[in-house]
Amino acid sequence: MSFSLKGLIASFALASALTLPAAAQSTYPTQPITIVVPFSAGGPTDTVTRLIAQSMSSDLGQQVLVQNVGGAGGTLGAGQVAKAKPDGYTLLLHHIGMSTAPTLYRNLGFDPVKDFAPVGLVTSVPMTIVARKDFEPADMAALVAHLKKDGTNVTYANAGIGSASHLCGMLLQETLGVQMVTVPYQGAAPAMTDIVGGQVDLICDQTTNTTNQIKAGEVKAYAVTSPERLASLPDLPTTKEAGLEKLDIGVWHGIYGPAGMDPAIVARLQESLKKALTNETVKARFAELGTAPVSADEASPEALGKELSSQIAQWKPIIEAAGVYAN
Numbered sequence: 500m501s502f503s504l505k506g507l508i509a510s511f512a513l514a515s516a517l518t519l520p521a522a523a524q525s526t527y528p529t530q531p532i533t534i535v536v537p538f539s540a541g542g543p544t545d546t547v548t549r550l551i552a553q554s555m556s557s558d559l560g561q562q563v564l565v566q567n568v569g570g571a572g573g574t575l576g577a578g579q580v581a582k583a584k585p586d587g588y589t590l591l592l593h594h595i596g597m598s599t600a601p602t603l604y605r606n607l608g609f610d611p612v613k614d615f616a617p618v619g620l621v622t623s624v625p626m627t628i629v630a631r632k633d634f635e636p637a638d639m640a641a642l643v644a645h646l647k648k649d650g651t652n653v654t655y656a657n658a659g660i661g662s663a664s665h666l667c668g669m670l671l672q673e674t675l676g677v678q679m680v681t682v683p684y685q686g687a688a689p690a691m692t693d694i695v696g697g698q699v700d701l702i703c704d705q706t707t708n709t710t711n712q713i714k715a716g717e718v719k720a721y722a723v724t725s726p727e728r729l730a731s732l733p734d735l736p737t738t739k740e741a742g743l744e745k746l747d748i749g750v751w752h753g754i755y756g757p758a759g760m761d762p763a764i765v766a767r768l769q770e771s772l773k774k775a776l777t778n779e780t781v782k783a784r785f786a787e788l789g790t791a792p793v794s795a796d797e798a799s800p801e802a803l804g805k806e807l808s809s810q811i812a813q814w815k816p817i818i819e820a821a822g823v824y825a826n
């Protein structure tokens with residue numbers, strides 16, 4: 500049996516074309532990766548991201564850099580990643596705000612479901628209700644009574660529309676049927692600074708942004724929004740203990756890339772994320788901040804995609820009932 504030279508060359512070229520993509524993907528990454536945090540530096544999401552990025556850098560053999568692109572409740576940074584080249588070198592680490600943005604922003608400019616490739620969930624952070632340390636109510640029951648009687652004179656800080664503290668405040672007001680004076684900030688860190696300084700009264704924010712201040716006695720803590728008490732804050736009662744079962748909110752975080760990423764790259768990132776979440780240093784730091792990594796099954800594109808879709812459906816009626824929109 501004989502083969503023509505032309506046919507042999509054609510066959511070799513076809514085989515090379517079929518094997519090149521797989522070989523190329525096996526070399527990923529070949530340059531630094533940027534994870535965009537759509538909030539200011541020093542905030543809860545930034546803290547989570549930097550812990551994960553450090554571990555992923557070691558595993559991937561390339562620097563994983565954190566870029567803070569704050570503004571518009573996280574939508575500026577998310578929008579930037581949605582438009583990025585889907586080559587695996589620009590990622591997004593966002594929280595629950597990814598699921599509320601489609602309702603809060605009626606001219607959003609991107610679709611959280613269609614314009615992103617999920618990589619996996621990272622953690623779900625409980626919220627704590629804290630106040631300036633000289634705020635009058637002594638405990639959660641007294642705080643509820645105070646808000647129902649005089650809520651319109653209470654100043655409530657948040658990190659901006661769409662932030663976790665904004666969502667928790669909205670849910671708190673809906674649950675109690677009260678209204679407070681909302682004071683928005685450009686990020687969680689400056690909001691907490693003014694709580695500690697006594698410029699505003701109250702905030703409901705992630706344990707990653709409040710645990711250190713609670714332990715240091717810089718703020719007055721009333722309750723945690725998790726179903727069970729936290730090992731890091733064992734003396735802090737839950738909102739359920741205070742009879743506020745509806746005030747059960749955890750701020751889940753996930754990693755995304757732009758839609759259209761090669762499945763092999765998504766798989767490599769997922770593998771690295773799973774390793775980061777089992778890293779003992781990451782687990783210990785998460786525990787100090789009142790949270791824990793998700794399970795291996797949850798650190799997957801499927802789990803993050805499911806969580807995102809279900810949370811969009813859950814928050815839509817709450818936001819529409821409040822009638823508060825960003826645009």
